Amino acid sequence: MKEQLKAALQNIAEGDTASIAMTAEQLKQLPRTAEGLFDTSTVDSDFYEAARWVYPVYAAYETECNKKEDYPDLLNQMRLIDRKYGEEPGDLPRTARFLDLFIHTIDNVSPQLYEYYREMADIFKARLKEAIQTYYHNGRFVCKDGSVQEEIEGMIRSAVKRACENYVLLGEKYQEYQ
Secondary structure, eight states: OOHHHHHHHHHHHTTTTHHHHHHHHHHHSSOOOOSBBBBOOTTTTSSHHHHHHHHHHHHHHHHHTTTTTHHHHHHHHHHHHHHHHHOOOOOHHHHHHHHHHHHHHHHTSSSTTTTHHHHHHHHHHHHHHHHHHHHTTTTTEEOSSSSOOOHHHHHHHHHHHHHHHHHOOOHHHHGGOO
């Protein structure tokens, strides 16, 4: 299913709503956890890795195909993900996946429904600030053991850059983190 989600994200970029709808209907059939999150274990064993693919597609479907009817469910799931993130012990790879998940989901939410868009943007900003305070040292995003993982650092920098390009963040304020 992960490959299908990756293809759906590519189709989103190309404006192919038919394939988005097909994939999203399969997503909506996923079982839910006790909290109400999609059970993404069939996509990837790492929840945040799976969520990076699931939730942007779900948001695009709700925006483009479903007339934003399930935005309350989407926002509730994003709140639950944020709570889950805050309750677990932190590490840089998980943080990178969380930020990537949120910015790509925000990209697919209509800013016209301001309260939904804004709440997700606020969560993204708050978690990015935490990540900068915790992991940013001497111009690099560094793991707690002092190592630098290029792919993970690139994921964070890409999320920051995308957030600046889409005016979720002020580019001047976050330029050094891009």
